[in-house]
Amino acid sequence: MSASSVALTFELVAKCSTTRARASTMTLPHGPVNLPLFMPVATQASLKGLTPEQLENTGCRLCLNNTYHLGLKPGQEVLDAVGGAHKFQGWNHNILTDSGGFQMVSLLKLATVTEEGVRFLSPHDGTPMLLTPEHSISLQNSIGSDIIMQLDDVLVTTSPDKERMREAMLRSVRWLDRCIAAHKNPDRQNLFCIIQGGLDLEMRRECCAEMVARDTPGIAIGGLSGGEAKDDFCRVVGACTQLLPELKPRYVMGIGYPEDLMVCVALGADMFDCVWPTRTARFGNAITKLGVLNLKREMYAADFGPIEDGCGCPCCRPVEEEGSMGITRAFVHHNAAKETVAAHLLTLHNVWYQLNLMREAREAIIEDRFPAFIRTFFAQIYPDRQSYPSWAVDALRTVGVDLIET
Amino acid sequence: MTNDSQEKPTAMVFEVLKAAIIDGSAARLGRMALAGRRSVDTPNYLAVASRGVVPHMTPDNVGKYLHSGGVYMALEEVIERPQQYSKRQTPIYDTPTSHGRRPLHSFTAMPSDLMTVLSARRLPAVPSPMGNSNASISIFTSTGYQVLTTKEYQNAVETLRPDIAIPLADLTYGPITPTSKRALRMAERTDEWLKNWFADEDASADGPQQRDVAVFAPVLPVSYSIQWEYLERLSEELSTRIAGLAVYNPDVLLDLLSDYANLATLPRLSVSAVTTPHHILRQISLGFDAFVLPFINLVSDAGIAMTFTFPPSQTTPTLLPLGVDLSSPACKTSLAPLSPNCTCYACTAHHAAYVHHLLGAREMLGWTLLQTHNHTVVAAFFASVRAALAQGEEAFEGAAHQFALRYEPEFPAGTGERPRARGYQFKGEAGGEVKPKLNKPAWGKLDGEGGGLGLTRVRAKKGVAPAVAVAAAAVVVAGELVESDAEGGARLETPPVSDGVADVDAQELNSLPR
Numbered sequence: 001m002s003a004s005s006v007a008l009t010f011e012l013v014a015k016c017s018t019t020r021a022r023a024s025t026m027t028l029p030h031g032p033v034n035l036p037l038f039m040p041v042a043t044q045a046s047l048k049g050l051t052p053e054q055l056e057n058t059g060c061r062l063c064l065n066n067t068y069h070l071g072l073k074p075g076q077e078v079l080d081a082v083g084g085a086h087k088f089q090g091w092n093h094n095i096l097t098d099s100g101g102f103q104m105v106s107l108l109k110l111a112t113v114t115e116e117g118v119r120f121l122s123p124h125d126g127t128p129m130l131l132t133p134e135h136s137i138s139l140q141n142s143i144g145s146d147i148i149m150q151l152d153d154v155l156v157t158t159s160p161d162k163e164r165m166r167e168a169m170l171r172s173v174r175w176l177d178r179c180i181a182a183h184k185n186p187d188r189q190n191l192f193c194i195i196q197g198g199l200d201l202e203m204r205r206e207c208c209a210e211m212v213a214r215d216t217p218g219i220a221i222g223g224l225s226g227g228e229a230k231d232d233f234c235r236v237v238g239a240c241t242q243l244l245p246e247l248k249p250r251y252v253m254g255i256g257y258p259e260d261l262m263v264c265v266a267l268g269a270d271m272f273d274c275v276w277p278t279r280t281a282r283f284g285n286a287i288t289k290l291g292v293l294n295l296k297r298e299m300y301a302a303d304f305g306p307i308e309d310g311c312g313c314p315c316c317r318p319v320e321e322e323g324s325m326g327i328t329r330a331f332v333h334h335n336a337a338k339e340t341v342a343a344h345l346l347t348l349h350n351v352w353y354q355l356n357l358m359r360e361a362r363e364a365i366i367e368d369r370f371p372a373f374i375r376t377f378f379a380q381i382y383p384d385r386q387s388y389p390s391w392a393v394d395a396l397r398t399v400g401v402d403l404i405e406t
Numbered sequence: 407m408t409n410d411s412q413e414k415p416t417a418m419v420f421e422v423l424k425a426a427i428i429d430g431s432a433a434r435l436g437r438m439a440l441a442g443r444r445s446v447d448t449p450n451y452l453a454v455a456s457r458g459v460v461p462h463m464t465p466d467n468v469g470k471y472l473h474s475g476g477v478y479m480a481l482e483e484v485i486e487r488p489q490q491y492s493k494r495q496t497p498i499y500d501t502p503t504s505h506g507r508r509p510l511h512s513f514t515a516m517p518s519d520l521m522t523v524l525s526a527r528r529l530p531a532v533p534s535p536m537g538n539s540n541a542s543i544s545i546f547t548s549t550g551y552q553v554l555t556t557k558e559y560q561n562a563v564e565t566l567r568p569d570i571a572i573p574l575a576d577l578t579y580g581p582i583t584p585t586s587k588r589a590l591r592m593a594e595r596t597d598e599w600l601k602n603w604f605a606d607e608d609a610s611a612d613g614p615q616q617r618d619v620a621v622f623a624p625v626l627p628v629s630y631s632i633q634w635e636y637l638e639r640l641s642e643e644l645s646t647r648i649a650g651l652a653v654y655n656p657d658v659l660l661d662l663l664s665d666y667a668n669l670a671t672l673p674r675l676s677v678s679a680v681t682t683p684h685h686i687l688r689q690i691s692l693g694f695d696a697f698v699l700p701f702i703n704l705v706s707d708a709g710i711a712m713t714f715t716f717p718p719s720q721t722t723p724t725l726l727p728l729g730v731d732l733s734s735p736a737c738k739t740s741l742a743p744l745s746p747n748c749t750c751y752a753c754t755a756h757h758a759a760y761v762h763h764l765l766g767a768r769e770m771l772g773w774t775l776l777q778t779h780n781h782t783v784v785a786a787f788f789a790s791v792r793a794a795l796a797q798g799e800e801a802f803e804g805a806a807h808q809f810a811l812r813y814e815p816e817f818p819a820g821t822g823e824r825p826r827a828r829g830y831q832f833k834g835e836a837g838g839e840v841k842p843k844l845n846k847p848a849w850g851k852l853d854g855e856g857g858g859l860g861l862t863r864v865r866a867k868k869g870v871a872p873a874v875a876v877a878a879a880a881v882v883v884a885g886e887l888v889e890s891d892a893e894g895g896a897r898l899e900t901p902p903v904s905d906g907v908a909d910v911d912a913q914e915l916n917s918l919p920r
Contacts (some may be wrong), residue, residue, distance in 0.1 A: 049770035074763045081739040090756045302497040325465040325515050340770050341459040
């Protein structure tokens with residue numbers, strides 16, 4: 001089964017017979033990508049010390065850039081002069097950009113939202129500035145990313161003000177219309193809508209109906225990952241995916257913990273992004289199938305094993321194999337927080353881990369053994385079933401997987 | 407001593423392929439070969455590692471893009487003792503020897519075709535307030551000053567097995583020229599230490615095994631007349647035991663070679679921390695074969711892309727710069743490579759505009775790409791030098807003369823922000839004043855009292871400093887030669903161009919920000 005819009009083809013490859021997990025292939029202007037998928041975040045057109053060549057070698061074919069940051073540096077003029085972000089950063093694969101709205105809220109506490117757009121003080125000189133849906137789309141058109149996001153009115157999900165939440169949801173719908181009207185390159189850039197509505201499932205359902213009616217090539221679930229309870233988060237994702245059309249990619253924004261990824265895949269989501277894997281790498285943390293290891297701890301000072309046993313990344317694979325660097329935990333420990341190379345190595349490992357987790361999940365879905373895959377996944381991270389997070393157990397029960405009883 | 411131990415060390419083979427026959431040039435072509443490593447055509451250079459890594463380059467990129475002869479490492483960077491774990495065995499000494507790799511290679515994940523050179527101290531090294539004793543030197547680790555005995559250093563070499571080791575020398579590293587009394591003691595101690603080094607090696611059961619480490623004897627940065635006894639021992643007793651010379655002041659070389667012809671066949675490694683290609687050319691003329699070059703890392707950190715070629719391009723009448731400052735606004739939209747016709751990864755896959763952006767955004771990839779590029783430029787420079795030498799000494803000396811005329815004496819000052827000074831080695835030296843911060847703080851309060859509201863990014867103003875100021879300070883390893891010896895006096899180490907860094911007062915250099 002497949003569906004096409006002008007610049008995106010979505011092919012559903014397989015569905016899990018128990019959960020709502022799906023395996024699919026999405027073809028974008030810069031080539032096909034396999035879903036479910038984790039997208040690493042190259043905020044300022046660079047993935048934190050990795051060369052585009054190294055990123056490509058992890059198998060990454062779709063990464064993020066941030067519109068807000070690229071708009072400040074290098075700026076729209078430079079992007080226009082150079083010919084877009086792909087050429088600018090030497091990346092010949094796909095790019096997704098956010099709208100810049102999230103950074104307004106997360107970085108600038110002085111931002112105010114009006115019907116016109118988001119008002120904020122320029123971080124350069126403190127002058128008042130305005131980010132409108134039209135301006136956001138114009139920036140993203142200059143960036144030339146394969147997937148662009150609408151500007152939305154983002155509120156903290158935990159906001160108790162129902163009226164304001166509803167206003168934000170309805171405004172996001174109106175802003176989508178303005179984004180669609182302002183979008184100059186629908187033939188080569190895919191505009192995704194963003195479902196808003198906080199933790200109120202009714203509001204989310206209403207938003208889904210409005211957004212789906214606008215028939216964008218893909219759909220994002222936004223406003224989450226802002227400190228809400230994990231149970232609430234899972235309920236929202238589960239409610240939205242049930243209402244979304246089957247033959248469109250579903251993107252849950254800002255998700256990156258391995259447990260979250262697995263639960264969201266089971267709930268029927270396809271795409272995820274998060275800065276956590278690369279940020280935590282710079283703090284000396286390695287993500288492994290047995291959990292997160294802080295390699296700055298003294299216990300790793302003389303540990304001459306690989307970062308993660310059995311991992312296939314260029315740091316960890318056995319020394320005698322082609323392309324292996326033979327990195328040990330002791331070496332990372334030695335340089336963590338002292339030389340940038342330690343951060344680069346852990347970034348490489350963590351990105352590999354995230355992409356590989358999604359590759360393995362996809363295979364499991366195709367071979368229809370995804371429930372078993374999730375069970376093994378949790379069993380490796382936690383010492384026993386009693387310590388499994390209850391939100392994950394509950395969320396997975398809603399899609400027919402019981403982690404506690406086998 | 408048995409006959410066996412008298413044999414020429416087999417760890418390294420050096421052959422001189424072509425030596426100068428004209429007056430005024432001792433330049434020569436050679437080849438260093440070590441078992442299991444890529445053979446190194448000389449003249450060539452060694453990259454300088456920091457804590458076992460070439461700064462900003464992961465080992466896979468080092469393997470692909472670093473075309474140096476090898477990598478220079480300092481033991482003081484890998485043997486720190488954190489206070490709370492002061493009793494622990496230094497982790498690096500436990501590195502397993504798997505897959506036939508030497509422990510130093512294994513620990514640092516160094517690609518196996520590159521050779522490693524181990525010394526006790528960084529280049530340039532932070533002067534220690536404690537000074538050295540009769541059987542130890544003072545080193546500066548990430549957890550503070552530490553005493554390194556001659557015995558521990560020798561054991562470290564035995565355990566880690568670098569390809570080349572430079573035995574301990576009694577060096578002062580400060581900006582102050584040692585008194586003649588101190589200089590004499592430097593020579594006596596170094597002499598004693600090297601003598602004991604080989605005596606211990608013979609006594610040790612592992613003696614023969616250790617001979618797969620080539621020993622490069624240090625030649626001190628004091629005048630020839632002060633260290634002649636030591637040099638005589640090198641020539642008469644130890645010439646068959648040492649595989650090369652590590653020379654801290656290039657001007658001692660001429661006297662040494664004229665008096666001790668049997669040392670002439672040894673490769674000569676310059677550890678004088680030169681700061682420009684002009685200095686390199688001069689030392690090649692003096693007869694140096696290999697160079698440890700810390701300035702490459704410093705130039706990259708300054709945001710400078712090297713642009714020099716050898717011989718210089720013939721087209722412009724004006725002085726050419728040795729590099730371009732990629733933080734300059736001129737690079738903002740430039741899709742050109744970092745330097746014309748460069749074929750390195752950074753120049754073929756990327757362009758100046760991208761590196762300009764990365765430097766401005768303080769993204770680490772900017773320095774990674776600059777390192778890739780600058781090391782490629784230096785490697786190409788040495789390859790061209792060898793090609794000229796192969797044509798003949800006149801070709802080389804002519805091109806070197808052109809180079810001195812065409813290029814500016816120094817690298818431009820970088821106007822961009824530097825990467826965060828990553829470590830202890832950049833902290834203030836003992837007794838010295840606190841260095842001013844190079845980069846402006848990234849975050850401050852909006853309008854002074856922000857009440858937590860306005861975290862705002864402060865626009866960074868440029869910190870302007872000569873790219874190689876620190877390296878320049880390092881030229882002063884132990885003060886210049888203050889020569890009384892009639893023959894040596896005329897051949898002080900001065901740069902081939904006027905108003906170079908060596909003219910600047912050493913004290914002033916030391917106080918410059920990095």
